[in-house]
Amino acid sequence: MHRTKVTVVEEALDANNTIAGANRADFDRAGVTVINFMSAPGAGKTTLLERVVASLPGVRVGVLEGDVQGSLDADRLASLHVPVVQLNTDCGFGGECHLDANMVRSAIPALPLDEIDLLIVENVGNLVCPAEFRIGEDARVMVTAVTEGEDKPLKYPLMFRACELVLVNKIDLLPHLEFDLESLLYNIDQVHPDVERIILSARTGEGVDAWREWLLGILARDEVAA
Amino acid sequence: MHRTKVTVVEEALDANNTIAGANRADFDRAGVTVINFMSAPGAGKTTLLERVVASLPGVRVGVLEGDVQGSLDADRLASLHVPVVQLNTDCGFGGECHLDANMVRSAIPALPLDEIDLLIVENVGNLVCPAEFRIGEDARVMVTAVTEGEDKPLKYPLMFRACELVLVNKIDLLPHLEFDLESLLYNIDQVHPDVERIILSARTGEGVDAWREWLLGILARDEVAA
Numbered sequence: 001m002h003r004t005k006v007t008v009v010e011e012a013l014d015a016n017n018t019i020a021g022a023n024r025a026d027f028d029r030a031g032v033t034v035i036n037f038m039s040a041p042g043a044g045k046t047t048l049l050e051r052v053v054a055s056l057p058g059v060r061v062g063v064l065e066g067d068v069q070g071s072l073d074a075d076r077l078a079s080l081h082v083p084v085v086q087l088n089t090d091c092g093f094g095g096e097c098h099l100d101a102n103m104v105r106s107a108i109p110a111l112p113l114d115e116i117d118l119l120i121v122e123n124v125g126n127l128v129c130p131a132e133f134r135i136g137e138d139a140r141v142m143v144t145a146v147t148e149g150e151d152k153p154l155k156y157p158l159m160f161r162a163c164e165l166v167l168v169n170k171i172d173l174l175p176h177l178e179f180d181l182e183s184l185l186y187n188i189d190q191v192h193p194d195v196e197r198i199i200l201s202a203r204t205g206e207g208v209d210a211w212r213e214w215l216l217g218i219l220a221r222d223e224v225a226a
Numbered sequence: 227m228h229r230t231k232v233t234v235v236e237e238a239l240d241a242n243n244t245i246a247g248a249n250r251a252d253f254d255r256a257g258v259t260v261i262n263f264m265s266a267p268g269a270g271k272t273t274l275l276e277r278v279v280a281s282l283p284g285v286r287v288g289v290l291e292g293d294v295q296g297s298l299d300a301d302r303l304a305s306l307h308v309p310v311v312q313l314n315t316d317c318g319f320g321g322e323c324h325l326d327a328n329m330v331r332s333a334i335p336a337l338p339l340d341e342i343d344l345l346i347v348e349n350v351g352n353l354v355c356p357a358e359f360r361i362g363e364d365a366r367v368m369v370t371a372v373t374e375g376e377d378k379p380l381k382y383p384l385m386f387r388a389c390e391l392v393l394v395n396k397i398d399l400l401p402h403l404e405f406d407l408e409s410l411l412y413n414i415d416q417v418h419p420d421v422e423r424i425i426l427s428a429r430t431g432e433g434v435d436a437w438r439e440w441l442l443g444i445l446a447r448d449e450v451a452a
Contacts, residue, residue, distance in 0.1 A: 042374025
């Protein structure tokens, strides 16, 4: 039974990777850099996007919003006058807990790829499955909020390993928490040594410049590669 | 394709429910009341357990810890001298994002059912899939932390609907957040009208007495039903 299950899962991931490759080819053709943006529920992904999507000099940003249900985040971002497409995962049974390549593929026709340079895909809030499914992205970024505790890298190692940038958010709350930032950074290094990290607060704006610079760097890298 | 997928999922849930029934029969035979305890990562489940497991008068508590990897929470709880069994979900591929009835079934031989009255199953931190899989529990309880924002019931409605108690945690941080508690409670009522809720802080202990009382009430209910 166990063996069969593993085989089926591997086949599903192979199929996902094939579709992710097709997405990537479409994005490359249109000259769009794609970020897969992930975190636990409530870590601050949408606020971190609000901080940057309308203030990247010369960069036209679009957002693909993944949610089990509703369009709360998409509505927030649309108010910044950037193109936003909502993708809900609640067809089927209780709702998929992640975006996969096929879901993103189904959204491509609704995306104005010729009018944007950077597409940020806000994944479903979840620290497990989103890390397992490539969607055709150029880079994966995750957010961990200091309110979640120092132990998250050790409990959800794949997510921290899968990303090339970790945003450590909500540091404005540090004076009010029993939280050891050094311990979190140490735990991050245990599962993904030397991964890039930016310490910031979406609320106060501290560190947001570095997040903006990082995005500009990824766009430049993708341009060189093209 | 879509139709086939839905059918497979329904069959998987049927199989899960059958095994959950077998678990429930085993728990009932041993006179053990079982709580399925769920939340997003870092909402405070383990700290909320630390607050009650050793201080329920006359009640012998056991804990089943579900994690993708590691035994950090189990180690914390074992220091309170209650029996703790660790269940890791990372066999297979990148790790299952929830406990299902079969995983819990595999842990039953390791559980000292004859020596406990209450078993609390701490599920994997995730607001989507854990709500879809019954494990043979008597009641489902979820934690939502005020640091996660007011919108979570609308974004993860199945989780809020599946539970008979919502613990609203981390209220010691309210003075430091832009957070409207009334708005959260309103949103909870939108998806699960009048569901029981306890407003508390695992850190300061405010509201923890009500959480302890609620557990005693469930034990009394289960005894009457038996």
